[in-house]
Amino acid sequence: MKIIAIYSSKGGVGKTATAVNLSYGCARSGKKTLLCDMDPQGAAGYYYRIRPKDSFNRKRFLKGDLEPFIRGTDFENLDLLPAHFSFRNLDIALDGRGGSANELKKIFTCVKDEYDVLILDCPPNMTLLSENIIMVADLVLTPVIPTTLSILSFAQLIKLADKLEVSRKKLVAFFSMVDKRKNMHSDTISKFGKKKMFLASEIPYLADVEKMGLFRQPVAVSVPASAAAMAYEQLWLEVWRKGSQL
Amino acid sequence: MKEKSVTYILQEQTELVTLLSGLPEKYTLQKGEFSVATLSYMDTFDWRLYDKGFICLRQRRSVYVLTDFNGENIIEGEGPAQRNIFPLNFTTGVLGEKLQSVAGIRVLLPLAEIVRQSQSFQIVNRDQKVVLLGSFELNELVNSEGEPTFLSGSLRVQGVRGYVKILTRVVELLQSQGLEAGYSEERTLRLALASMGRKPLDYCSQFSIILDPAEAVIQAAQKIFLQLLDEMERNVPGIIQDIDTEFLHDFRVALRRTRSLLGSIKKMLPSADVDQFQRGLQEIGIATGPVRDLDVYLLGKKGYQAMLPEGLQEGLTVFFKELSRQRVQELRRMKKALQSRNCKQFLRRWRRYVEDSLIASAYAAGHEPCKEVAIKAIRKRLRSILKDGAGITSQSPDAALHGLRIQAKKLRYLLEFYRSLFPEAEMNSLVKSLKKLQDNLGSFNDLSVQQGMLGQHQKGLAGGEQKKAVQVAAALGGLITHLHEEQKGVRQEFEQRFKQFTTTDNRRFLICFFNEF
Ligand SMILES: Nc1ncnc2c1ncn2[C@@H]1O[C@H](COP(=O)(O)OP(=O)(O)O)[C@@H](O)[C@H]1O
Ligand SMILES: [Mg+2]
Numbered sequence: 001m002k003i004i005a006i007y008s009s010k011g012g013v014g015k016t017a018t019a020v021n022l023s024y025g026c027a028r029s030g031k032k033t034l035l036c037d038m039d040p041q042g043a044a045g046y047y048y049r050i051r052p053k054d055s056f057n058r059k060r061f062l063k064g065d066l067e068p069f070i071r072g073t074d075f076e077n078l079d080l081l082p083a084h085f086s087f088r089n090l091d092i093a094l095d096g097r098g099g100s101a102n103e104l105k106k107i108f109t110c111v112k113d114e115y116d117v118l119i120l121d122c123p124p125n126m127t128l129l130s131e132n133i134i135m136v137a138d139l140v141l142t143p144v145i146p147t148t149l150s151i152l153s154f155a156q157l158i159k160l161a162d163k164l165e166v167s168r169k170k171l172v173a174f175f176s177m178v179d180k181r182k183n184m185h186s187d188t189i190s191k192f193g194k195k196k197m198f199l200a201s202e203i204p205y206l207a208d209v210e211k212m213g214l215f216r217q218p219v220a221v222s223v224p225a226s227a228a229a230m231a232y233e234q235l236w237l238e239v240w241r242k243g244s245q246l
Numbered sequence: 247m248k249e250k251s252v253t254y255i256l257q258e259q260t261e262l263v264t265l266l267s268g269l270p271e272k273y274t275l276q277k278g279e280f281s282v283a284t285l286s287y288m289d290t291f292d293w294r295l296y297d298k299g300f301i302c303l304r305q306r307r308s309v310y311v312l313t314d315f316n317g318e319n320i321i322e323g324e325g326p327a328q329r330n331i332f333p334l335n336f337t338t339g340v341l342g343e344k345l346q347s348v349a350g351i352r353v354l355l356p357l358a359e360i361v362r363q364s365q366s367f368q369i370v371n372r373d374q375k376v377v378l379l380g381s382f383e384l385n386e387l388v389n390s391e392g393e394p395t396f397l398s399g400s401l402r403v404q405g406v407r408g409y410v411k412i413l414t415r416v417v418e419l420l421q422s423q424g425l426e427a428g429y430s431e432e433r434t435l436r437l438a439l440a441s442m443g444r445k446p447l448d449y450c451s452q453f454s455i456i457l458d459p460a461e462a463v464i465q466a467a468q469k470i471f472l473q474l475l476d477e478m479e480r481n482v483p484g485i486i487q488d489i490d491t492e493f494l495h496d497f498r499v500a501l502r503r504t505r506s507l508l509g510s511i512k513k514m515l516p517s518a519d520v521d522q523f524q525r526g527l528q529e530i531g532i533a534t535g536p537v538r539d540l541d542v543y544l545l546g547k548k549g550y551q552a553m554l555p556e557g558l559q560e561g562l563t564v565f566f567k568e569l570s571r572q573r574v575q576e577l578r579r580m581k582k583a584l585q586s587r588n589c590k591q592f593l594r595r596w597r598r599y600v601e602d603s604l605i606a607s608a609y610a611a612g613h614e615p616c617k618e619v620a621i622k623a624i625r626k627r628l629r630s631i632l633k634d635g636a637g638i639t640s641q642s643p644d645a646a647l648h649g650l651r652i653q654a655k656k657l658r659y660l661l662e663f664y665r666s667l668f669p670e671a672e673m674n675s676l677v678k679s680l681k682k683l684q685d686n687l688g689s690f691n692d693l694s695v696q697q698g699m700l701g702q703h704q705k706g707l708a709g710g711e712q713k714k715a716v717q718v719a720a721a722l723g724g725l726i727t728h729l730h731e732e733q734k735g736v737r738q739e740f741e742q743r744f745k746q747f748t749t750t751d752n753r754r755f756l757i758c759f760f761n762e763f
Binding site: 048049050051053069070071072074079216 | 407
């Protein structure tokens with residue numbers, strides 16, 4: 001099972017939009033896919049119209065007791081583990097277990113035989129949970145809005161990876177919510193886009209992505225063949241190619 | 247996302263909304279695709295697909311699906327568009343391979359036609375999230391006036407992972423209406439066949455009959471003769487239409503069994519009767535022989551090709567073309583013979599004799615209990631095989647092996663006729679080891695017959711196109727050499743095989759089992 005974490009320490013950069021649409025593309029390509037919503041806000045679950053079961057909580061999650069709480073999406077090959085409100089304290093709880101950066105790995109062993117790909121929609125922070133995510137993931141995919149501030153926070157991630165002695169090759173970024181009419185965007189892309197860590201695919205700022213909250217479906221389903229659907233399809237193909245090279 | 251599915255059988259015409267009208271309020275039924283299609287169930291004459299738990303449906307002219315008895319685990323594919331289809335003519339794909347492995351050299355025939363309406367549906371919760379999937383099916387028979395009548399129906403429900411509650415609710419709902427789970431596709435096939443007075447597995451080429459140990463042997467013989475005659479008659483249409491080679495094969499096996507049984511009880515009947523019918527049966531055997539022989543060669547084409555190097559293949563191709571041409575002629579001759587008044591009258595006479603006169607004509611010996619007669623006949627045959635076989639050395643003439651082969655075949659028929667009278671385990675082991683011996687003797691015989699036939703062809707090659715004749719002669723020469731070598735090997739194996747036959751449980755069978763009586 002390959003684990004792809006959609007991670008950024010910043011909020012509102014398009015992580016959930018990416019996780020939702022990539023997981024759909026992944027499942028469509030025939031791979032048994034589990035999307036795991038780690039963000040207590042539960043946005044990924046919302047887009048797939050899936051609520052967590054009443055009996056689910058952080059304790060269950062930390063025990064690796066995931067199986068009974070996974071739910072099928074409306075799409076072939078794609079299941080989702082919804083987040084629970086109690087996930088907001090996942091950090092503290094992980095710390096309580098000795099502060100190891102390898103806890104998540106243990107938690108996910110129970111699903112590793114059933115799925116080909118596990119996609120993590122991560123909450124925005126830089127804590128012990130982030131360290132765990134970086135350790136467990138085969139690929140850490142970071143949406144970067146083409147602004148100086150976003151670039152800086154990606155640089156922080158690289159530092160963290162170095163600290164954890166994790167290969168930098170795992171870290172992959174792409175430009176998200178790109179608006180070419182903004183000088184700052186085109187300047188940033190021309191300055192950093194050539195860097196090896198950045199994928200060629202970009203996700204433009206598109207109304208169809210914004211409207212996902214209305215349709216509660218991946219864009220490839222609500223507006224098939226739209227620019228948004230194609231952009232995510234493109235991104236998925238490139239991510240998968242990159243992941244296979246690792 | 248898919249969970250296990252359950253299929254419920256609908257005994258009568260109903261509507262989906264009616265069945266699901268008791269859903270809790272927070273759920274909504276949404277209908278999906280609807281389709282109407284005319285479907286044909288396909289299987290071989292001897293039910294090879296059904297026998298292995300498969301059902302094949304022709305959906306459109308050339309689209310086929312293979313399913314299990316529940317209509318699931320579907321393999322779909324394109325195939326030929328003819329009415330009857332050879333699995334071998336599916337050139338590509340998983341479906342073709344599967345059909346070939348199950349149906350072998352037999353043709354798939356349309357058995358029954360139905361009209362199917364399918365409605366897919368889903369149930370969603372308040373978030374409009376799909377929490378259950380399903381399909382609703384109604385099958386109708388359509389008569390020649392185009393009027394449909396309800397045949398069967400089914401409702402399949404499939405849960406979604408993590409949404410067990412609704413599935414449980416729907417299952418309760420359906421059960422409360424008296425619906426039961428079942429194998430929907432198999433049931434529909436069965437009902438469609440029943441409407442035509444048929445049922446699955448109503449033909450089987452493996453001979454099997456249940457006899458009463460105490461009944462008179464002539465009565466047992468009557469039952470066996472009638473069953474064999476039925477088998478012959480049922481294969482005639484397929485032979486005449488030349489659907490596949492196995493109709494003729496089964497026909498001839500039934501014919502040989504008939505002759506063998508008649509031979510084994512000939513002393514119980516007036517010799518004039520026996521002679522008359524043996525002659526008639528033999529004539530049918532002769533009339534149907536050449537086509538069968540040619541079929542055997544043509545079916546073995548791949549094997550022959552493998553025996554020869556590249557350089558001799560062209561001659562072989564010419565030779566096989568010639569065989570196909572001969573088969574056309576022989577087929578015509580055979581059809582004429584089988585459809586002749588003579589032949590039809592003979593078979594009718596034979597039936598009347600078996601039904602009305604056989605028992606009355608039998609002498610006292612024919613009224614002995616069949617089990618006793620069976621014991622005597624099997625023991626005698628088994629003993630003489632053991633004796634003759636033991637006398638065969640590497641110096642013995644080929645004829646000695648041919649003689650033993652015929653004896654073994656006769657024993658085999660006896661065992662098949664009387665199988666039900668003996669304990670199954672002992673019988674199975676005897677048949678199994680006899681089969682191994684027969685394989686050896688059969689191969690030996692086949693190989694010498696083939697060499698003889700090829701030699702005949704070689705001699706007959708004179709004239710015609712010189713170059714072609716030379717090519718064919720070379721190919722045939724190559725084959726003969728190869729077959730001769732193979733035959734030597736088979737011959738060498740004989741002693742070993744025979745020893746196995748004598749040292750296995752058969753002596754025990756002979757001594758322990760028959761001496762009880
Ligand atoms: N490419 C895009 N174009 C337009 N709006 C986007 C795009 N990507 C995300 N959004 C919108 O931006 C907001 C934040 O996106 P989200 O994916 O939830 O970010 P994160 O998970 O990083 O917090 C959401 O309202 C979302 O609909
Ligand atoms: Mg998010």
